[in-house]
Amino acid sequence: xxxxxxxxxxxxxxxxxxxxxxxxxxxxxxxxxxxxxxxxxxxxxxxxxxxxxxxxxxxxxxxxxxxxxxxxxxxxxxxxxxxxxxxxxxxxxxxxxxxxxxxxxxxxxxxxxxxxxxxxxxxxxxxxxxxxxxxxxxxxxxxxxxxxxxxxxxxxxxxxxxxxxxxxxxxxxxxxxxxxxxxxxxxxxxxxxxxxxxxxxxxxxxxxxxxxxxxxxxxxxxxxxxxxxx
Numbered sequence: 001x002x003x004x005x006x007x008x009x010x011x012x013x014x015x016x017x018x019x020x021x022x023x024x025x026x027x028x029x030x031x032x033x034x035x036x037x038x039x040x041x042x043x044x045x046x047x048x049x050x051x052x053x054x055x056x057x058x059x060x061x062x063x064x065x066x067x068x069x070x071x072x073x074x075x076x077x078x079x080x081x082x083x084x085x086x087x088x089x090x091x092x093x094x095x096x097x098x099x100x101x102x103x104x105x106x107x108x109x110x111x112x113x114x115x116x117x118x119x120x121x122x123x124x125x126x127x128x129x130x131x132x133x134x135x136x137x138x139x140x141x142x143x144x145x146x147x148x149x150x151x152x153x154x155x156x157x158x159x160x161x162x163x164x165x166x167x168x169x170x171x172x173x174x175x176x177x178x179x180x181x182x183x184x185x186x187x188x189x190x191x192x193x194x195x196x197x198x199x200x201x202x203x204x205x206x207x208x209x210x211x212x213x214x215x216x217x218x219x220x221x222x223x224x225x226x227x228x229x230x
Contacts, residue, residue, distance in 0.1 A: 126164035
């Protein structure tokens, strides 16, 4: 299981790609996500003035936490089960979509609306060659920052943003329900279960006191460039 922690941690960490919309939101959004195979995983998505923190429960008693600072264009990952953290540059500038070679995505706004946990949502359809995705989104919570590789599997496969994510980059709405299917098979689902608007302290978006910075470069140098010391 430990071999899977870094990909999952990166998954939660790379919940980025979009700038905050003109209508900003500060607080925490609770959601669950699933890749259609495993059970739904709880995820806390906290936002404050260009900062994003995600806390994903990857297994009982184990949480993967990442913090993104869009001004500094850097990402902090807290290492599960250890008082350590890593700092790395973000993959791409805020608001920039990742190109899907050979894949065209069409986003359609339908006339359907639904109230989800008290927010009026409009249904969008994102259509690509691999999937059709229903996106129920509200304009009351600003822009979504993306799911990144939140459902990355072993070895980090699936790290690229899904097609529907690129389709809504730069749009000033936040999805409260996302259901992606290929034919009749569900590939991905995200459901927001609660929204708590509140002021969050700056300390919440920094490594906890007592945590040490983990230097991957120094570790590899000490092992002659081989992380396994062989």
